[in-house]
Amino acid sequence: MIMEMTIKRKIRWNPIFKPVNECRKRYRVLKGSAGSGKSVNIAQDYIKKLSDPRYEGANLLVVRKVEETNRDSTFAELEAAINRMFGDYAPKVWRITRNPLQMECLITGNRIIFRGMSDARQREKVKSITFKRGKLTWIWVEEATELAEQDIDILDDRLRGELPNPNLYYQITLTFNPVSATHWIKGKYFDVVHPDIFTHHSTYLDNRFIDEAYHRRMMLRKERDPEGYRVYGLGEWGELGGLILTNYEVCDFDTSFPCFDRMTYGQDFGFNHANAILTVGFKDDEIFICDEIYVYEKDTSEVIQLAEQKGLSKKIIMYCDSAEPDRIKMWRQAGYRAYPVKKEPGSVKAQIDWLKQHKIYIHPRCVNTIKEIQQWKWKKDERTNTYVDEPVEFLDDAMAALRYSIEGMRRGPSVSILK
Structure with a gap:
């Protein structure tokens, strides 16, 4: 009852992300400009699902290349989503700890943990993840362009085995601002058609909650650096020409x-x-x-x-x-x-x-x-x-x-x- 009353009243969604939130394909890959709202949406989507008894037995692993950067990015986004959804009831629905970073839903027992992939030791820690209840079902990789392809392959291998709940499904979500058109993510997910791959594109123009000052900033960027605006304003892959350093x-x-x-x-x-x-x-x-x-x-x-x-x-x-x-x-x-x-x-x-x-x-x-x-x-x-x-x-x-x-x-x- 707490969950139903608060989510309907407090949460705000951008319509462009509706197909993202309904997607159950194994690979959910979100490319977009800065300010598009994709990370906010993913945080809300995960909190809503992990708080829902229908998804009991699900657990989420959140990954950045450098583990410490989760604190001020993914962890902060997920905590903000909890507070928006549940308001004063938040402590009764989610237990949040900061050392180590982790979250546990008190309704479902579902958990969120945070890891990095910057060295061999951290990669080994990811391989040994276990949960007391349920299985690792979902992985969210924020700033995915920071990771090597082999990092994603290691994470992908963690999603396997029979699931305890028919409502559950395995899924890895990548969110990022695009960089060079030569990046491996483009070739692996965007240049192919596969039934297990869902790709999505969004820009700050799709975000109905963006402020006017941000719009003006982007217009200034468009005037001063048109190519940069294509990447950071329109979320397009960066052109190969004009790069200063390639060595x-x-x-x-x-x-x-x-x-x-x-x-x-x-x-x-x-x-x-x-x-x-x-x-x-x-x-x-x-x-x-x-x-x-x-x-x-x-x-x-x-x-x-x-x-x-x-x-x-x-x-x-x-x-x-x-x-x-x-x-x-x-x-x-x-x-x-x-x-x-x-x-x-x-x-x-x-x-x-x-x-x-x-x-x-x-x-x-x-x-x-x-x-x-x-x-x-x-x-x-x-x-x-x-x-x-x-x-x-x-x-x-x-x-x-x-x-x-x-x-x-x-x-x-x-x-x-x-x-």
Whole structure:
């Protein structure tokens, strides 16, 4: 009775997702623009079903590439869905714990757990998942483009065996904003027709709950970066042309300091846009992006605290954006070897040229760096339909940090920093 009264009164649905929520095919793949509402819808869909006695025995595994990122994304979306549906009754319907992250419906006994797939240890944890009641029936992979195809195959193998309830079915749901048209997800799910595959496309224009300020932001993006608008505004696959860096590979590798000839940090300051810090190693004329800090709306003292928690060494030089001398001063006062990078006419192009001449390896945990490098493009002259030697200044914070990180190698330590 609690569930029926509250769900009908509080929940809000976008009509475009009705076929998504009714779908029982094994693969439910949702591509869409930022702000389309797909993640909100999936969270509501799962909470509604897991709270329904007809689906007793169902359990949900929620996956991001990096396990910790679930806390502020998928976990927060599911918790918000619970509160919208049940209001003051929420504690009587769902038990929510934050350490570890998990949720349990007190009506059905169905559970939600959260995992990552960023290394071999986490993949093994996924393989050993069991539930006291019911089986693992549903998997939700958020930001699915962050995962490798083999990650999805490991998850897919978990959905097997006889189900205890005739109303249950196995299903893996992928939600993501599209990136390059060469991404494996496109070939595996969108370029084929198969009875077990359901694909869906949505944009912010389909979201009846989006605010006007977001619409204006997207119109500004459309004017300044038409190609970027196709991906982030219209949810289309990114074009192959115009990519700045293609000489990179995402793979596991040992990130410990002794493995490299030299290590540096690169930092691009931010608040409303991301503050990005990359840990970069150099070995045999190749570049290794080992780790990242990538946060929004954190002041300098908070970012320094994150760096200390992450164990950033104070012996390694940190190359920073020279436009923020006050922030650099705070980092130096905290004991870090932070220096501003020289900015000269043509320096950005020179940094890019240097990056193009060296193979770049990116550790899978650097999900934001991977996302940026997949869409970092040259600006396009719409009149001549040609690209110009100037990067699009959007979603490029990790790329700026990468450019700064190489200065000690590109120019030599004696001239690469302002003392």
